[in-house]
Amino acid sequence: MDKIKLPDFSNPIYKKKAKKTLGLVLKYFFLIAIGYIVLFQIFYMISYAFRPESEMNDVSVVWVPKKFTLENFKNAITALDYKNSFFNTLTVLIVSAFIEVASCAVVAYGFARFKFPFKNFFFFLVILTITVPSQMLAIPMYLNYAYFDVFGILKLIGGIAGKELRPNLLGTGFVFWLPSLFASGLRSGLFIFIYRQFYVGLPKELEEAAAIDGAGPFKTFMSIIVPSSGVAILTVAIFSIVWHWNESDLSSLYYNDRYPLSVMLSFMSSKLEGIANDSRGIRMAACLIFVLPVLIMYALLQRKFIQSIDRVGIVG
Protein backbone atom coordinates (compact mmCIF):
# COMPACT_ATOMS: atom_id res chain seq x y z
CA MET A 1 0.00 0.00 0.00
CA ASP A 2 1.20 3.42 -0.82
CA LYS A 3 1.76 5.76 2.01
CA ILE A 4 -0.28 8.95 1.82
CA LYS A 5 2.21 11.53 0.89
CA LEU A 6 1.97 14.59 3.04
CA PRO A 7 2.90 17.85 1.40
CA ASP A 8 6.14 19.33 2.53
CA PHE A 9 5.01 21.98 5.01
CA SER A 10 8.46 23.44 5.41
CA ASN A 11 8.03 24.84 1.91
CA PRO A 12 7.81 28.66 2.20
CA ILE A 13 4.75 28.66 -0.06
CA TYR A 14 2.73 27.11 2.76
CA LYS A 15 4.02 29.57 5.28
CA LYS A 16 2.87 32.38 3.04
CA LYS A 17 -0.49 30.71 2.52
CA ALA A 18 -1.00 30.21 6.23
CA LYS A 19 -0.20 33.85 6.86
CA LYS A 20 -2.64 34.92 4.20
CA THR A 21 -5.43 32.76 5.60
CA LEU A 22 -4.79 34.06 9.08
CA GLY A 23 -4.96 37.61 7.81
CA LEU A 24 -8.23 36.86 6.06
CA VAL A 25 -9.74 35.28 9.16
CA LEU A 26 -8.71 38.26 11.27
CA LYS A 27 -10.13 40.65 8.72
CA TYR A 28 -13.53 38.99 8.63
CA PHE A 29 -13.58 38.61 12.38
CA PHE A 30 -13.00 42.34 12.72
CA LEU A 31 -15.59 43.24 10.08
CA ILE A 32 -18.21 40.94 11.52
CA ALA A 33 -17.56 42.18 15.07
CA ILE A 34 -18.10 45.78 14.07
CA GLY A 35 -20.96 44.94 11.74
CA TYR A 36 -22.57 43.11 14.64
CA ILE A 37 -22.42 46.20 16.82
CA VAL A 38 -24.02 48.30 14.09
CA LEU A 39 -26.75 45.77 13.44
CA PHE A 40 -27.27 45.07 17.13
CA GLN A 41 -28.61 48.56 17.71
CA ILE A 42 -30.97 48.29 14.75
CA PHE A 43 -32.20 44.85 15.83
CA TYR A 44 -32.54 46.07 19.38
CA MET A 45 -34.86 48.81 18.17
CA ILE A 46 -36.92 46.42 16.07
CA SER A 47 -37.11 43.74 18.72
CA TYR A 48 -38.35 46.05 21.44
CA ALA A 49 -40.65 48.03 19.17
CA PHE A 50 -42.78 44.96 18.44
CA ARG A 51 -42.72 43.61 21.99
CA PRO A 52 -45.81 43.93 24.20
CA GLU A 53 -45.28 45.48 27.60
CA SER A 54 -45.78 42.18 29.39
CA GLU A 55 -42.77 40.69 27.62
CA MET A 56 -40.34 43.57 28.26
CA ASN A 57 -38.68 41.86 31.18
CA ASP A 58 -39.44 38.32 30.11
CA VAL A 59 -36.19 36.36 30.30
CA SER A 60 -37.39 33.78 27.81
CA VAL A 61 -37.83 36.35 25.05
CA VAL A 62 -34.48 36.69 23.38
CA TRP A 63 -34.98 38.56 20.13
CA VAL A 64 -38.31 37.56 18.68
CA PRO A 65 -41.33 38.48 20.82
CA LYS A 66 -43.87 35.73 21.49
CA LYS A 67 -46.69 38.00 20.53
CA PHE A 68 -46.17 40.80 18.05
CA THR A 69 -47.88 44.04 18.87
CA LEU A 70 -48.40 47.29 17.03
CA GLU A 71 -49.53 49.02 20.21
CA ASN A 72 -46.09 50.62 20.68
CA PHE A 73 -46.24 52.17 17.23
CA LYS A 74 -49.71 53.53 17.85
CA ASN A 75 -48.54 55.17 21.06
CA ALA A 76 -45.36 56.44 19.44
CA ILE A 77 -47.23 58.01 16.53
CA THR A 78 -49.50 59.82 18.98
CA ALA A 79 -46.61 60.91 21.21
CA LEU A 80 -44.65 62.23 18.25
CA ASP A 81 -47.69 63.77 16.57
CA TYR A 82 -46.12 62.04 13.62
CA LYS A 83 -48.13 63.45 10.75
CA ASN A 84 -47.67 67.07 11.73
CA SER A 85 -44.07 66.88 12.85
CA PHE A 86 -43.14 64.90 9.75
CA PHE A 87 -44.67 67.70 7.71
CA ASN A 88 -42.71 70.29 9.72
CA THR A 89 -39.47 68.42 9.14
CA LEU A 90 -40.13 68.27 5.42
CA THR A 91 -41.19 71.87 4.89
CA VAL A 92 -38.55 73.45 7.10
CA LEU A 93 -35.50 71.23 7.40
CA ILE A 94 -35.55 69.24 4.18
CA VAL A 95 -36.30 72.33 2.10
CA SER A 96 -33.35 73.97 3.83
CA ALA A 97 -31.20 70.96 2.93
CA PHE A 98 -32.01 71.33 -0.77
CA ILE A 99 -31.33 75.06 -0.71
CA GLU A 100 -27.98 74.37 0.92
CA VAL A 101 -27.06 71.74 -1.69
CA ALA A 102 -27.59 74.35 -4.43
CA SER A 103 -26.01 77.40 -2.79
CA CYS A 104 -22.87 75.58 -1.67
CA ALA A 105 -22.32 74.32 -5.22
CA VAL A 106 -22.36 77.88 -6.59
CA VAL A 107 -19.96 79.19 -3.96
CA ALA A 108 -17.60 76.23 -4.28
CA TYR A 109 -17.42 76.72 -8.06
CA GLY A 110 -16.27 80.29 -7.44
CA PHE A 111 -13.51 79.01 -5.17
CA ALA A 112 -12.47 76.25 -7.54
CA ARG A 113 -12.28 78.03 -10.89
CA PHE A 114 -11.65 81.75 -10.46
CA LYS A 115 -8.72 83.80 -9.28
CA PHE A 116 -9.55 86.80 -7.15
CA PRO A 117 -7.90 88.76 -4.37
CA PHE A 118 -8.00 87.26 -0.85
CA LYS A 119 -9.24 83.95 -2.26
CA ASN A 120 -7.09 81.85 0.06
CA PHE A 121 -8.04 83.98 3.02
CA PHE A 122 -11.73 83.55 2.24
CA PHE A 123 -11.30 79.82 1.90
CA PHE A 124 -9.51 79.73 5.22
CA LEU A 125 -12.59 81.42 6.69
CA VAL A 126 -14.78 78.71 5.14
CA ILE A 127 -12.71 76.10 6.98
CA LEU A 128 -12.90 78.17 10.15
CA THR A 129 -16.69 78.05 10.09
CA ILE A 130 -16.53 74.24 10.23
CA THR A 131 -14.66 74.33 13.53
CA VAL A 132 -17.15 76.39 15.53
CA PRO A 133 -20.02 74.47 17.15
CA SER A 134 -23.36 75.72 15.86
CA GLN A 135 -24.83 75.95 19.37
CA MET A 136 -22.39 78.69 20.22
CA LEU A 137 -23.63 80.88 17.38
CA ALA A 138 -27.23 79.94 18.07
CA ILE A 139 -27.37 81.95 21.30
CA PRO A 140 -26.94 85.37 19.66
CA MET A 141 -28.78 84.22 16.53
CA TYR A 142 -31.83 83.47 18.64
CA LEU A 143 -31.90 87.09 19.80
CA ASN A 144 -31.09 88.40 16.33
CA TYR A 145 -33.90 86.43 14.72
CA ALA A 146 -36.42 87.92 17.12
CA TYR A 147 -35.78 91.29 15.47
CA PHE A 148 -34.16 90.30 12.22
CA ASP A 149 -32.05 92.96 10.61
CA VAL A 150 -29.40 93.22 7.93
CA PHE A 151 -26.57 95.29 9.41
CA GLY A 152 -28.98 97.71 11.07
CA ILE A 153 -30.55 98.90 7.79
CA LEU A 154 -34.13 97.99 8.69
CA LYS A 155 -33.80 99.58 12.09
CA LEU A 156 -32.59 102.80 10.48
CA ILE A 157 -35.42 102.92 7.96
CA GLY A 158 -37.90 101.90 10.63
CA GLY A 159 -36.64 104.67 12.88
CA ILE A 160 -37.19 107.25 10.15
CA ALA A 161 -40.60 105.89 9.27
CA GLY A 162 -41.48 105.46 12.93
CA LYS A 163 -42.46 101.82 12.47
CA GLU A 164 -41.00 98.50 13.50
CA LEU A 165 -39.83 96.95 10.25
CA ARG A 166 -37.67 94.21 11.68
CA PRO A 167 -39.56 90.93 11.29
CA ASN A 168 -39.60 88.22 13.94
CA LEU A 169 -38.31 85.13 12.18
CA LEU A 170 -38.47 82.81 15.18
CA GLY A 171 -40.88 79.96 14.58
CA THR A 172 -40.75 80.40 10.80
CA GLY A 173 -38.82 78.38 8.28
CA PHE A 174 -36.55 81.31 7.51
CA VAL A 175 -34.32 80.57 10.49
CA PHE A 176 -33.04 77.61 8.48
CA TRP A 177 -33.73 78.73 4.91
CA LEU A 178 -31.86 82.03 5.10
CA PRO A 179 -28.50 80.67 6.30
CA SER A 180 -28.79 77.85 3.77
CA LEU A 181 -29.51 80.29 0.97
CA PHE A 182 -26.31 82.18 1.80
CA ALA A 183 -24.25 78.98 2.07
CA SER A 184 -23.93 79.35 5.83
CA GLY A 185 -26.35 76.68 7.04
CA LEU A 186 -25.72 73.40 8.83
CA ARG A 187 -22.15 72.35 8.08
CA SER A 188 -22.11 74.38 4.88
CA GLY A 189 -18.36 74.82 5.23
CA LEU A 190 -17.82 71.10 4.85
CA PHE A 191 -20.10 70.98 1.80
CA ILE A 192 -18.29 73.89 0.11
CA PHE A 193 -15.09 71.98 0.78
CA ILE A 194 -16.42 68.74 -0.75
CA TYR A 195 -17.76 70.50 -3.85
CA ARG A 196 -14.55 72.47 -4.32
CA GLN A 197 -12.41 69.32 -4.20
CA PHE A 198 -14.63 67.82 -6.84
CA TYR A 199 -14.61 70.84 -9.17
CA VAL A 200 -10.83 71.21 -8.92
CA GLY A 201 -10.50 67.65 -10.21
CA LEU A 202 -12.89 68.24 -13.12
CA PRO A 203 -11.22 68.72 -16.54
CA LYS A 204 -11.33 72.30 -17.79
CA GLU A 205 -11.72 71.57 -21.50
CA LEU A 206 -15.52 71.54 -21.56
CA GLU A 207 -15.77 74.89 -19.85
CA GLU A 208 -13.19 76.38 -22.18
CA ALA A 209 -15.13 75.10 -25.17
CA ALA A 210 -18.30 76.65 -23.78
CA ALA A 211 -16.50 79.94 -23.19
CA ILE A 212 -15.28 79.96 -26.81
CA ASP A 213 -18.87 79.38 -27.91
CA GLY A 214 -19.70 82.57 -26.08
CA ALA A 215 -21.35 81.21 -22.96
CA GLY A 216 -20.88 83.35 -19.86
CA PRO A 217 -19.65 81.79 -16.60
CA PHE A 218 -23.13 81.48 -15.11
CA LYS A 219 -24.48 79.80 -18.20
CA THR A 220 -21.45 77.51 -18.26
CA PHE A 221 -22.03 76.62 -14.63
CA MET A 222 -25.69 75.77 -15.21
CA SER A 223 -25.32 73.91 -18.52
CA ILE A 224 -21.91 72.21 -18.15
CA ILE A 225 -20.91 71.96 -14.51
CA VAL A 226 -24.20 71.10 -12.84
CA PRO A 227 -25.05 68.24 -15.22
CA SER A 228 -21.60 66.68 -14.80
CA SER A 229 -21.39 66.91 -11.03
CA GLY A 230 -24.07 64.36 -10.17
CA VAL A 231 -21.68 62.41 -7.96
CA ALA A 232 -20.79 65.40 -5.80
CA ILE A 233 -24.38 66.59 -5.62
CA LEU A 234 -25.52 63.15 -4.48
CA THR A 235 -22.91 62.96 -1.73
CA VAL A 236 -23.64 66.44 -0.44
CA ALA A 237 -27.40 65.96 -0.72
CA ILE A 238 -27.36 62.76 1.33
CA PHE A 239 -25.20 64.30 4.05
CA SER A 240 -27.22 67.47 4.11
CA ILE A 241 -30.59 65.72 4.25
CA VAL A 242 -29.42 63.39 6.99
CA TRP A 243 -27.96 66.16 9.13
CA HIS A 244 -31.02 68.32 8.70
CA TRP A 245 -33.26 65.38 9.51
CA ASN A 246 -31.35 64.70 12.72
CA GLU A 247 -31.00 68.32 13.75
CA SER A 248 -32.75 68.94 17.05
CA ASP A 249 -30.75 71.46 19.11
CA LEU A 250 -31.30 74.54 16.99
CA SER A 251 -34.92 73.72 16.21
CA SER A 252 -35.76 73.24 19.88
CA LEU A 253 -34.35 76.71 20.46
CA TYR A 254 -35.92 78.54 17.51
CA TYR A 255 -39.36 76.95 17.75
CA ASN A 256 -41.99 77.01 20.43
CA ASP A 257 -44.48 74.79 18.69
CA ARG A 258 -44.71 73.13 15.28
CA TYR A 259 -41.63 71.12 16.21
CA PRO A 260 -39.89 68.89 13.68
CA LEU A 261 -39.74 65.14 14.34
CA SER A 262 -36.27 65.20 15.88
CA VAL A 263 -37.35 67.63 18.59
CA MET A 264 -40.53 65.69 19.29
CA LEU A 265 -38.42 62.59 19.71
CA SER A 266 -36.09 64.23 22.22
CA PHE A 267 -39.01 65.67 24.20
CA MET A 268 -40.89 62.38 24.15
CA SER A 269 -39.49 60.78 27.30
CA SER A 270 -41.26 63.22 29.59
CA LYS A 271 -44.55 62.78 27.74
CA LEU A 272 -44.55 59.03 28.15
CA GLU A 273 -44.80 58.98 31.91
CA GLY A 274 -48.22 57.69 32.72
CA ILE A 275 -48.87 56.00 29.39
CA ALA A 276 -46.95 52.88 30.23
CA ASN A 277 -44.90 51.56 33.12
CA ASP A 278 -42.13 50.44 30.86
CA SER A 279 -41.98 52.86 27.98
CA ARG A 280 -39.02 51.21 26.31
CA GLY A 281 -41.17 49.62 23.63
CA ILE A 282 -42.74 52.96 22.72
CA ARG A 283 -39.38 54.69 22.73
CA MET A 284 -37.87 52.13 20.41
CA ALA A 285 -40.91 52.24 18.14
CA ALA A 286 -40.55 56.02 17.99
CA CYS A 287 -36.85 55.76 17.16
CA LEU A 288 -37.67 53.27 14.46
CA ILE A 289 -40.30 55.40 12.74
CA PHE A 290 -37.99 58.38 13.12
CA VAL A 291 -35.06 56.80 11.28
CA LEU A 292 -37.19 54.85 8.82
CA PRO A 293 -37.59 57.57 6.14
CA VAL A 294 -33.86 58.28 5.94
CA LEU A 295 -33.09 54.59 6.13
CA ILE A 296 -35.37 53.98 3.13
CA MET A 297 -33.70 56.82 1.25
CA TYR A 298 -30.33 55.27 2.04
CA ALA A 299 -31.46 51.81 0.93
CA LEU A 300 -32.57 53.23 -2.42
CA LEU A 301 -29.45 55.29 -3.00
CA GLN A 302 -26.78 53.27 -1.19
CA ARG A 303 -25.13 51.75 -4.26
CA LYS A 304 -24.71 55.13 -5.93
CA PHE A 305 -23.72 56.74 -2.67
CA ILE A 306 -20.96 54.24 -2.03
CA GLN A 307 -19.63 54.61 -5.56
CA SER A 308 -19.70 58.36 -5.26
CA ILE A 309 -17.64 58.31 -2.05
CA ASP A 310 -14.89 56.61 -4.05
CA ARG A 311 -15.10 59.14 -6.83
CA VAL A 312 -15.70 62.49 -5.18
CA GLY A 313 -12.29 62.49 -3.55
CA ILE A 314 -13.28 64.60 -0.59
CA VAL A 315 -9.65 64.97 0.43
CA GLY A 316 -7.29 65.96 -2.34
Place this chain on the structure above:
Amino acid sequence: MRKNHGYESKKSLYGFMFILPWIIGFALFFLVPFIQSVIFSFSDVSITENGFAVKFTALENYRFIFFGSAKFVDNLVASFTGFIYKVPIIFILSFIVAVVLNGDFKGRAFFRSLFFIPVIVSTGVVMQYIGADSMMESMRSVGGDNTYAGGIIDFTKVFAGLGLPDSVTQIITEYLNDIFNLIWNCGIPIVLFISGLQSIPAQLYEVSCVEGATKWEELWYITVPMLRHSMILVAVFTTVDFCSSSENKAMKQAFTLLLEQQNYNESSAMMWAFFILIGAVFALILFLVQHFIFRRWD
Protein backbone atom coordinates in the same frame (compact mmCIF):
# COMPACT_ATOMS: atom_id res chain seq x y z
CA MET B 1 -1.78 92.77 -23.09
CA ARG B 2 -4.35 95.29 -22.04
CA LYS B 3 -7.18 93.17 -23.28
CA ASN B 4 -5.81 90.25 -21.34
CA HIS B 5 -5.72 92.38 -18.24
CA GLY B 6 -9.35 93.28 -18.77
CA TYR B 7 -10.24 89.63 -19.13
CA GLU B 8 -8.42 88.79 -15.92
CA SER B 9 -10.19 91.44 -13.88
CA LYS B 10 -13.48 90.41 -15.39
CA LYS B 11 -12.75 86.84 -14.36
CA SER B 12 -11.95 87.87 -10.83
CA LEU B 13 -15.19 89.83 -10.74
CA TYR B 14 -17.08 86.70 -11.76
CA GLY B 15 -15.30 84.80 -9.00
CA PHE B 16 -16.50 87.35 -6.48
CA MET B 17 -20.01 87.08 -7.82
CA PHE B 18 -20.00 83.32 -7.31
CA ILE B 19 -18.86 83.58 -3.73
CA LEU B 20 -20.90 86.68 -2.92
CA PRO B 21 -23.76 84.72 -1.28
CA TRP B 22 -21.25 83.12 1.04
CA ILE B 23 -19.63 86.46 1.93
CA ILE B 24 -23.02 87.86 2.93
CA GLY B 25 -23.90 84.68 4.81
CA PHE B 26 -20.54 84.58 6.54
CA ALA B 27 -20.92 88.14 7.79
CA LEU B 28 -24.55 87.80 8.80
CA PHE B 29 -24.71 84.26 10.17
CA PHE B 30 -21.17 83.64 11.36
CA LEU B 31 -19.11 86.74 12.03
CA VAL B 32 -21.81 88.79 13.75
CA PRO B 33 -23.06 86.03 16.09
CA PHE B 34 -19.47 84.91 16.71
CA ILE B 35 -18.48 88.34 17.98
CA GLN B 36 -21.77 88.74 19.83
CA SER B 37 -21.18 85.43 21.53
CA VAL B 38 -17.79 86.62 22.81
CA ILE B 39 -19.37 89.84 24.05
CA PHE B 40 -22.25 87.99 25.72
CA SER B 41 -19.83 85.86 27.67
CA PHE B 42 -18.42 89.03 29.25
CA SER B 43 -21.75 90.76 29.80
CA ASP B 44 -25.17 90.68 31.32
CA VAL B 45 -27.76 90.23 28.59
CA SER B 46 -31.35 91.19 29.19
CA ILE B 47 -34.38 91.24 26.93
CA THR B 48 -35.89 94.66 26.32
CA GLU B 49 -39.00 95.82 24.55
CA ASN B 50 -37.43 95.96 21.12
CA GLY B 51 -34.42 93.68 21.21
CA PHE B 52 -31.90 93.11 23.94
CA ALA B 53 -29.54 95.12 26.09
CA VAL B 54 -25.97 94.19 26.88
CA LYS B 55 -24.23 95.40 30.03
CA PHE B 56 -20.50 94.76 30.31
CA THR B 57 -19.65 92.83 33.47
CA ALA B 58 -16.06 91.80 32.72
CA LEU B 59 -15.27 88.33 34.07
CA GLU B 60 -18.37 87.98 36.25
CA ASN B 61 -19.90 85.17 34.15
CA TYR B 62 -16.68 83.19 34.14
CA ARG B 63 -16.24 83.72 37.85
CA PHE B 64 -19.74 82.42 38.42
CA ILE B 65 -19.51 79.31 36.26
CA PHE B 66 -16.17 78.27 37.72
CA PHE B 67 -16.57 79.26 41.37
CA GLY B 68 -20.26 79.98 41.82
CA SER B 69 -21.56 76.57 40.74
CA ALA B 70 -19.63 73.39 41.24
CA LYS B 71 -21.55 71.46 38.62
CA PHE B 72 -19.99 73.10 35.60
CA VAL B 73 -16.43 72.26 36.61
CA ASP B 74 -17.45 68.62 37.06
CA ASN B 75 -19.11 68.57 33.67
CA LEU B 76 -16.13 70.27 32.08
CA VAL B 77 -13.79 67.64 33.51
CA ALA B 78 -16.12 64.86 32.36
CA SER B 79 -16.34 66.30 28.85
CA PHE B 80 -12.62 66.80 28.67
CA THR B 81 -11.87 63.22 29.73
CA GLY B 82 -14.40 62.08 27.15
CA PHE B 83 -12.62 64.10 24.49
CA ILE B 84 -9.22 62.70 25.47
CA TYR B 85 -10.18 59.05 25.14
CA LYS B 86 -13.06 59.10 22.67
CA VAL B 87 -11.56 61.09 19.82
CA PRO B 88 -8.42 58.90 19.52
CA ILE B 89 -10.53 55.72 19.64
CA ILE B 90 -12.85 57.00 16.89
CA PHE B 91 -9.82 58.10 14.90
CA ILE B 92 -7.93 54.81 15.06
CA LEU B 93 -10.98 52.60 14.70
CA SER B 94 -12.27 54.41 11.64
CA PHE B 95 -8.80 54.35 10.11
CA ILE B 96 -8.58 50.58 10.47
CA VAL B 97 -12.10 50.06 9.13
CA ALA B 98 -11.39 52.34 6.16
CA VAL B 99 -8.16 50.51 5.26
CA VAL B 100 -9.91 47.15 5.48
CA LEU B 101 -12.95 48.31 3.51
CA ASN B 102 -10.79 49.87 0.86
CA GLY B 103 -9.15 46.52 0.04
CA ASP B 104 -10.70 43.95 -2.19
CA PHE B 105 -12.49 41.02 -0.58
CA LYS B 106 -15.67 39.01 -0.81
CA GLY B 107 -18.68 40.80 0.60
CA ARG B 108 -17.06 44.21 0.35
CA ALA B 109 -20.19 45.89 -1.01
CA PHE B 110 -22.27 44.41 1.79
CA PHE B 111 -19.95 45.52 4.58
CA ARG B 112 -19.60 48.94 3.06
CA SER B 113 -23.30 49.62 2.96
CA LEU B 114 -23.56 48.21 6.47
CA PHE B 115 -20.84 50.47 7.88
CA PHE B 116 -22.38 53.59 6.42
CA ILE B 117 -25.67 53.02 8.25
CA PRO B 118 -24.36 54.94 11.28
CA VAL B 119 -23.85 57.94 8.99
CA ILE B 120 -27.57 57.84 8.27
CA VAL B 121 -28.93 57.06 11.70
CA SER B 122 -26.41 58.94 13.79
CA THR B 123 -28.73 61.11 15.79
CA GLY B 124 -27.84 61.94 19.29
CA VAL B 125 -31.40 61.33 20.42
CA VAL B 126 -31.78 57.84 19.00
CA MET B 127 -28.38 56.90 20.37
CA GLN B 128 -29.29 58.25 23.77
CA TYR B 129 -32.45 56.18 23.92
CA ILE B 130 -30.78 52.99 22.78
CA GLY B 131 -27.77 53.65 24.98
CA ALA B 132 -29.86 54.44 28.04
CA ASP B 133 -32.04 51.38 27.55
CA SER B 134 -29.28 48.86 27.04
CA MET B 135 -27.48 50.49 29.96
CA MET B 136 -30.53 49.88 32.14
CA GLU B 137 -30.36 46.25 31.18
CA SER B 138 -26.76 45.80 32.18
CA MET B 139 -27.26 47.69 35.43
CA ARG B 140 -30.04 45.35 36.31
CA SER B 141 -28.06 42.27 35.53
CA VAL B 142 -25.35 43.47 37.91
CA GLY B 143 -27.99 42.99 40.58
CA GLY B 144 -27.96 39.35 39.64
CA ASP B 145 -31.66 38.57 39.40
CA ASN B 146 -31.94 38.95 35.67
CA THR B 147 -30.12 37.41 32.79
CA TYR B 148 -29.87 39.90 30.04
CA ALA B 149 -30.29 37.96 26.87
CA GLY B 150 -30.68 40.86 24.50
CA GLY B 151 -27.75 39.70 22.47
CA ILE B 152 -24.91 42.09 23.23
CA ILE B 153 -21.96 40.44 24.90
CA ASP B 154 -22.84 40.60 28.55
CA PHE B 155 -19.71 42.12 30.03
CA THR B 156 -21.17 42.38 33.48
CA LYS B 157 -21.50 38.60 33.58
CA VAL B 158 -18.03 38.10 32.23
CA PHE B 159 -16.49 40.33 34.88
CA ALA B 160 -18.66 38.99 37.65
CA GLY B 161 -17.40 35.57 36.61
CA LEU B 162 -13.86 36.84 36.96
CA GLY B 163 -14.64 37.73 40.55
CA LEU B 164 -14.29 41.49 40.23
CA PRO B 165 -16.28 43.62 42.66
CA ASP B 166 -19.52 45.15 41.38
CA SER B 167 -18.31 48.75 41.48
CA VAL B 168 -15.33 47.98 39.26
CA THR B 169 -17.57 45.96 36.97
CA GLN B 170 -19.92 48.90 36.61
CA ILE B 171 -17.17 51.32 35.67
CA ILE B 172 -15.72 48.93 33.10
CA THR B 173 -19.17 48.24 31.69
CA GLU B 174 -19.82 51.92 31.37
CA TYR B 175 -16.65 52.44 29.37
CA LEU B 176 -17.31 49.40 27.20
CA ASN B 177 -20.83 50.63 26.49
CA ASP B 178 -19.26 53.92 25.49
CA ILE B 179 -17.02 52.13 23.05
CA PHE B 180 -20.05 50.44 21.53
CA ASN B 181 -21.60 53.84 21.03
CA LEU B 182 -18.36 55.21 19.62
CA ILE B 183 -18.63 52.92 16.62
CA TRP B 184 -21.70 54.92 15.71
CA ASN B 185 -19.61 58.05 15.56
CA CYS B 186 -17.18 56.47 13.12
CA GLY B 187 -19.42 56.84 10.06
CA ILE B 188 -18.20 60.13 8.63
CA PRO B 189 -14.54 59.55 9.56
CA ILE B 190 -14.67 56.26 7.65
CA VAL B 191 -16.13 58.07 4.64
CA LEU B 192 -13.40 60.72 4.81
CA PHE B 193 -10.64 58.15 5.16
CA ILE B 194 -11.93 56.03 2.28
CA SER B 195 -12.05 58.95 -0.07
CA GLY B 196 -8.53 59.85 1.04
CA LEU B 197 -7.34 56.29 0.38
CA GLN B 198 -8.88 56.41 -3.07
CA SER B 199 -6.75 59.38 -3.99
CA ILE B 200 -3.43 57.64 -3.28
CA PRO B 201 -1.87 56.75 -6.67
CA ALA B 202 -1.79 53.00 -7.25
CA GLN B 203 1.73 53.20 -8.73
CA LEU B 204 3.18 53.74 -5.26
CA TYR B 205 1.91 50.35 -4.15
CA GLU B 206 3.10 48.71 -7.36
CA VAL B 207 6.61 50.06 -6.84
CA SER B 208 6.72 48.95 -3.23
CA CYS B 209 5.47 45.52 -4.28
CA VAL B 210 8.30 45.23 -6.81
CA GLU B 211 10.77 46.37 -4.18
CA GLY B 212 9.51 43.57 -1.94
CA ALA B 213 7.94 45.59 0.85
CA THR B 214 5.57 43.77 3.18
CA LYS B 215 1.97 44.90 3.67
CA TRP B 216 2.93 46.25 7.07
CA GLU B 217 5.68 48.39 5.61
CA GLU B 218 3.33 49.59 2.87
CA LEU B 219 0.89 50.71 5.53
CA TRP B 220 3.47 52.73 7.45
CA TYR B 221 5.53 54.10 4.59
CA ILE B 222 2.85 54.82 1.99
CA THR B 223 -0.68 54.78 3.35
CA VAL B 224 -0.18 56.70 6.58
CA PRO B 225 2.03 59.50 5.17
CA MET B 226 -0.15 59.91 2.10
CA LEU B 227 -3.24 60.21 4.27
CA ARG B 228 -2.02 63.06 6.41
CA HIS B 229 -4.46 65.61 5.00
CA SER B 230 -7.36 63.25 5.58
CA MET B 231 -6.07 62.63 9.07
CA ILE B 232 -6.14 66.31 9.93
CA LEU B 233 -9.62 66.63 8.46
CA VAL B 234 -10.88 63.61 10.39
CA ALA B 235 -9.30 64.88 13.60
CA VAL B 236 -10.94 68.27 13.14
CA PHE B 237 -14.28 66.75 12.23
CA THR B 238 -14.30 64.29 15.12
CA THR B 239 -13.36 67.00 17.60
CA VAL B 240 -16.02 69.41 16.37
CA ASP B 241 -18.58 66.63 16.25
CA PHE B 242 -17.73 65.78 19.82
CA CYS B 243 -17.92 69.43 20.90
CA SER B 244 -21.36 69.94 19.42
CA SER B 245 -22.90 66.58 20.30
CA SER B 246 -25.40 66.46 23.10
CA GLU B 247 -23.60 63.59 24.84
CA ASN B 248 -21.06 66.13 25.85
CA LYS B 249 -21.99 67.18 29.37
CA ALA B 250 -20.55 70.70 29.46
CA MET B 251 -22.23 71.65 26.21
CA LYS B 252 -25.44 70.03 27.31
CA GLN B 253 -25.48 71.96 30.56
CA ALA B 254 -24.92 75.23 28.69
CA PHE B 255 -27.67 74.49 26.21
CA THR B 256 -30.15 73.40 28.87
CA LEU B 257 -29.44 76.60 30.75
CA LEU B 258 -30.21 78.52 27.58
CA LEU B 259 -33.41 76.61 26.78
CA GLU B 260 -34.89 76.44 30.24
CA GLN B 261 -33.79 79.69 31.84
CA GLN B 262 -33.11 81.92 28.82
CA ASN B 263 -29.74 82.63 30.31
CA TYR B 264 -27.70 84.01 27.43
CA ASN B 265 -24.57 85.21 29.18
CA GLU B 266 -23.67 82.26 31.38
CA SER B 267 -24.42 79.74 28.66
CA SER B 268 -22.17 81.71 26.30
CA ALA B 269 -19.43 81.75 28.90
CA MET B 270 -19.74 77.99 29.44
CA MET B 271 -19.54 77.26 25.74
CA TRP B 272 -16.54 79.51 25.33
CA ALA B 273 -14.74 78.02 28.30
CA PHE B 274 -15.28 74.55 26.89
CA PHE B 275 -14.48 75.54 23.30
CA ILE B 276 -11.23 77.26 24.25
CA LEU B 277 -10.11 74.35 26.41
CA ILE B 278 -10.70 71.80 23.65
CA GLY B 279 -9.38 74.14 20.96
CA ALA B 280 -6.14 74.80 22.86
CA VAL B 281 -5.47 71.11 23.47
CA PHE B 282 -6.32 70.27 19.87
CA ALA B 283 -4.05 73.01 18.51
CA LEU B 284 -1.22 71.81 20.72
CA ILE B 285 -1.58 68.22 19.53
CA LEU B 286 -1.80 69.32 15.92
CA PHE B 287 1.31 71.46 16.33
CA LEU B 288 3.29 68.61 17.87
CA VAL B 289 2.21 66.16 15.20
CA GLN B 290 2.99 68.63 12.45
CA HIS B 291 6.35 69.47 13.97
CA PHE B 292 7.65 66.04 14.90
CA ILE B 293 5.99 63.63 12.50
CA PHE B 294 4.74 65.27 9.31
CA ARG B 295 7.91 67.29 8.81
CA ARG B 296 9.94 64.12 8.58
CA TRP B 297 7.70 62.77 5.84
CA ASP B 298 8.02 65.80 3.59
